[in-house]
Amino acid sequence: MLKVYVMSNKQQFLVVLALVAGLALIWFLKQDPAINQLNGVLKTDVELQAYPYQFHALKVENGIATLSSPRSPEVSVLHFFNIAKPNLDTNNPDSPAMIAAQKELAHVQEKAGKLAKAQPGIQEVRWEIDRSWYASHGLIVE
Template sequence: MVFLVLLVLGLALLFGYESPKVSELNQRLAADPELNSFSYRFRVVRLDGRKAVMSTPRSTEVPVERILHLLFDDLTSRQTSGPRFQQAQRELARIQTKARDMVLADPAVERVSWELDRDWLMQHGVQLVP
């Protein structure tokens, strides 16, 4: 029984652990009013050496229309092109670039790579093929 408790605690620590540097970077991102008010929270998932791996809701695995409709409440389901749709695309790109640039401003980070936030997508009803 003690072994089982220690195993569960060990796994919880392993999967719940966030390095102090990752925590610091995520706190910086969360402290930015514009990023904090956006409907998706960009965050640093982990550091691999001097590379920050950041979460994103966007990839080629999911149609951009689906993501934009999740992120921008004012897009109707029929809007898949046009000025407002294109503006939403630019806004997502701008916010994601801002998050990346804030992380790159840290001397400990030389580059950023992106990792699809599968959990966020599943929480929003987007089914992904494994």
């Protein structure tokens, strides 16, 4: 015979509360203070925040900060601009508007790198293509 155990509302509440508390604890323990501090610095920069792509720290290890980037040999900058600056005419890569957009991207990425290097303990910055950002915009980067 099959025996069914029914939990009371109070028992159900305690189980859900325990699960939420456990997940919150796991999330808290996985936080890296160096990454959080660096991301905080990047978020306080007005120029970086005004740019359509938000640079962020992925990893800080042995004096090397790995920052996200929309630029990579794997992805044409035209794909990035089609997403980040949809009003930009990307048909002519040599147009003054495209050249200005590329210079602006290089400038904000350089600024993000300089801000990272200015943090205690960081001597070098590496860049990693932001696959999740592209995926969230419907472009899979392999």
